[in-house]
Amino acid sequence: MGIAEQAIAIDLAAAGTIFTRALPFVAFGGKRQMPRWLEELGDALPGAIFALLAIYRFKDVDFLAGTHGAPELLAAAAVVGLHLWKHSMLISVAGGTILYMIIVQCVFV
Amino acid sequence: MLKRYEGTGWMRPYLIFGMCDETFSILASKEPPEGVDRNWFMFWVTLLDHMYWVTGAALGGLAGDIVPFSTEGLSFAMTALFITILIDQVQKEHDHMPTIVGVVASIVALALFGADSFMLPALLMIVATLMLRQKRQERADVADSPKEQGDCVCDR
Numbered sequence: 001m002g003i004a005e006q007a008i009a010i011d012l013a014a015a016g017t018i019f020t021r022a023l024p025f026v027a028f029g030g031k032r033q034m035p036r037w038l039e040e041l042g043d044a045l046p047g048a049i050f051a052l053l054a055i056y057r058f059k060d061v062d063f064l065a066g067t068h069g070a071p072e073l074l075a076a077a078a079v080v081g082l083h084l085w086k087h088s089m090l091i092s093v094a095g096g097t098i099l100y101m102i103i104v105q106c107v108f109v
Numbered sequence: 110m111l112k113r114y115e116g117t118g119w120m121r122p123y124l125i126f127g128m129c130d131e132t133f134s135i136l137a138s139k140e141p142p143e144g145v146d147r148n149w150f151m152f153w154v155t156l157l158d159h160m161y162w163v164t165g166a167a168l169g170g171l172a173g174d175i176v177p178f179s180t181e182g183l184s185f186a187m188t189a190l191f192i193t194i195l196i197d198q199v200q201k202e203h204d205h206m207p208t209i210v211g212v213v214a215s216i217v218a219l220a221l222f223g224a225d226s227f228m229l230p231a232l233l234m235i236v237a238t239l240m241l242r243q244k245r246q247e248r249a250d251v252a253d254s255p256k257e258q259g260d261c262v263c264d265r
Contacts, residue, residue: 018126021125021126021128022125024111025111025114025125028111029111034111037240037243040243041236041239041240041243044204044206044207044239044242044243045207045235045236045239046198046207047198047199047202047205047207047208047211048207048208048210048211048214048235048239049211049235050191050194050195050198050208050211051195051208051209051211051212051215052211052214052215052228052231052232052235053191053194053195054188054191054192054194054195055212055215055216055219056191056215056228057187057188057191058188059219059224059227060224071182072185072188075185075188075189076188076189076192079188079189079192079193080192080196083192083193083196084196089190089193089197092189092192092193093186093189093190093193094186096185096186096188096189096192097182097183097185097186097189100182100185100189101179101180101181101182101183101185103182104181104182105179105181105182
């Protein structure tokens with residue numbers, strides 16, 4: 001990508017973000033009430049979306065070949081363990097990431 | 110956020126524009142300290158987070174090339190972040206069904222559509238399943254209500 005293409009890509013992403021951000025505020029900002037089904041959907045979606053995002057991060061992991069996803073699964077298990085233990089996002093993220101970097105740089109080279 | 114941003118006047122457009130994940134999390138969970146104006150509290154949280162993002166991204170862009178060690182695997186930080194968010198969510202929620210729907214739909218979509226194009230189908234499956242579930246619950250509520258109405262009549 002050239003610099004112009006990069007700029008255009010960023011502008012498109014920004015325009016899309018601003019549009020989708022403003023949409024609910026414009027649609028339901030005035031006197032109009034949000035319909036109940038939409039409100040309930042809003043309550044239910046976060047859990048489903050967080051699950052989708054977590055799985056999204058494993059989409060390119062090949063569990064059938066190479067390292068069979070061992071570095072990813074080990075580091076992910078460390079994150080889960082650390083988080084259930086310490087409940088600190090900083091410790092969980094830093095610990096899991098450092099472990100993953102050590103594994104992919106020093107163990108599975 | 111729709112309700113919280115009511116009555117914020119001239120700040121409202123900026124609050125909407127400047128809201129990032131961090132700002133949303135803080136405003137959704139924290140009340141301003143005693144004696145602090147609610148609107149200004151929201152404004153400063155938004156502005157400071159906005160500044161942190163701009164500064165961090167600029168520093169990363171400028172200094173990213175001169176990091177003296179290998180950053181291979183650093184992007185696992187995002188994976189780790191999403192995992193911790195998911196754990197927090199599961200521990201907080203009363204109803205685990207939406208999260209289970211999210212896990213199942215994502216894996217099914219990933220298997221059917223492949224790594225490059227599963228996000229949209231997964232999202233559609235999630236929304237469709239959650240809406241079907243709402244409908245089912247509504248119908249169950251309606252089925253229950255005549256009895257309750259009957260009770261009311263008896264009481265009168």
